[in-house]
Amino acid sequence: MDQVFKALADGTRRRLLDRLHERAGQTLGELCEHIDMTRQSVTQHLAVLEAANLVATARRGREKLHYLNPVPLHEIQERWIDKFERPRLRVLTDVKRRAEEAMTDKPTFVYVTYIASTPEKVWDALTDADLTAAYWGHSNVSDWQAGSRWEHVRTDGSGIADVVGTVVESERPTRLVTTWASPDEEGQEDRHSRVTFDIRQHADIVRLTVTHEDLPTERDLADVSLGWPAVLSNLKSLLETGRTLPQEPWLVPSG
Known part of the structure; x- marks a missing residue:
């Protein structure tokens, strides 16, 4: 050792x-x-x-x-880390991250929704290519191992990815952290944002918290503030009823 x-x-x-x-x-x-x-x-x-x-x-x-x-x-992890409570260590990490975040001028968007489902089904809905295609209009494609690349691929058969990134953390079925970038900015890390999915059992339902941080501009914040609620509403509908909403919610005029 x-x-x-x-x-x-x-x-x-x-x-x-x-x-x-x-x-x-x-x-x-x-x-x-x-x-x-x-x-x-x-x-x-x-x-x-x-x-x-x-x-x-x-x-x-x-x-x-x-x-x-x-x-x-x-x-080393088993001997020196696992003996401590992981939730407490994660809280300390989150406190550190939020403190660092407060020192930057990059905006952050947080959205919480409750879904009548299980953590495993919510995880699969976020990572399965066919399920994401059903409610998101894109397929999320990766092996979902930490360090792997992931793609947000159009479902029109073109194979074009509108978003690419890296899987930072992957702990099925409770936590998934990914970086996000447009394909032309894949090598520009200062332009990458970061999305964290926290999936927690909450009594007989699931609390899903989506945190989208390190957004480059306020315009990006405005865009994701409209996009995430629409996408997650469609996900919630699919898991609770077996059907997506009758119209893609992101296509409904906001005003």
Whole structure:
């Protein structure tokens, strides 16, 4: 365990682990592309990670491929994190996030709705491509694993995605966090917003809280303030009655 903590104490080694989390099976050359140091130095850092069992390697011909081994991290979680109450840790994280949020001028939209359903069904309604197509007019497509890409794809057969992003957190059936961006802004992280779905059992019903934060402008806030209530009303109708609303609510004139 001491070797693991020693390996994680260095920022470069943490960056190497992040890169392997993003894409497994990278060569030394690929890992060096975004690390501003010599190949010899990167090799030394990888040796420390291998010694700590945080990185595993395999040969493919003459190439040596590197893979993240999450087992030691899982052991740290079990020994040092799981013994504490996760809800309390999450509250502290949310307090920190909201405090940081209050220090920025980026607007945030929060919407709460109550649905006569189960957390599992609400989760599936947010992540299943066919269900989202039924009430949203787009299919949400991903494997919904943390770190994976997701797309909000049109249902007209064009395959065009109007929104893309990354799955930040995925804890079925209670919490899903994703980043949002238009396809042409996918590489511009300062233009990305963030959506959190908190799904909680509330007596015999479900309380769904949607928080859309880091919105670039007040115009974006105005747009999502109209969009989210419409989409979530259609979701609620589908789960409670088996039918979507007779007309897409986002097409109804607001005035």
